[in-house]
Amino acid sequence: MGEEAPRRQGPSADRSDETCRICGGDRRIGNSFGLTTTCPSCHGTGRRLEAAGFHDVTKTKASHHRQTNKAAVAVKAQWPVTFEGGQLATEVKSSAKCPGATKERLIREIIDYEDSHGQCTQTFTKKVRKQLR
Numbered sequence: 001m002g003e004e005a006p007r008r009q010g011p012s013a014d015r016s017d018e019t020c021r022i023c024g025g026d027r028r029i030g031n032s033f034g035l036t037t038t039c040p041s042c043h044g045t046g047r048r049l050e051a052a053g054f055h056d057v058t059k060t061k062a063s064h065h066r067q068t069n070k071a072a073v074a075v076k077a078q079w080p081v082t083f084e085g086g087q088l089a090t091e092v093k094s095s096a097k098c099p100g101a102t103k104e105r106l107i108r109e110i111i112d113y114e115d116s117h118g119q120c121t122q123t124f125t126k127k128v129r130k131q132l133r
């Protein structure tokens with residue numbers, strides 16, 4: 001006697017929010033026949049069912065923002081689609097004298113020209129080649 005019993009592991013007062021409200025964490029209740037039986041609410045766990053398997057559905061808003069992928073909408077061709085355009089763009093890209101910024105501009109021009117004319121004409125090709133020199 002005089003020795004304190006070791007603290008039981010289990011529901012304690014500071015976790016009252018998770019303690020079964022029916023049995024108070026005792027896991028057992030006395031039924032109407034005066035018998036002690038397993039708590040029908042927590043089924044002997046001593047914890048609230050709400051706490052054990054509760055999912056906060058209120059956090060899942062039905063009208064959450066739909067993220068619009070602007071990059072996918074505004075995606076543009078990075079390279080000419082026609083054979084002539086591709087050849088010309090390759091010439092531009094492999095040009096040793098042409099600065100990188102000019103290359104980008106010329107390739108963009110080729111793509112734009114293709115877009116409006118359907119193909120790269122000889123005149124346009126010559127015009128671009130001139131700028132490489």
Ligand SMILES: [Zn+2]
Pocket residue numbers: 020021022023024025026027028039040041042043044045046047
């Ligand atoms: Zn209970």
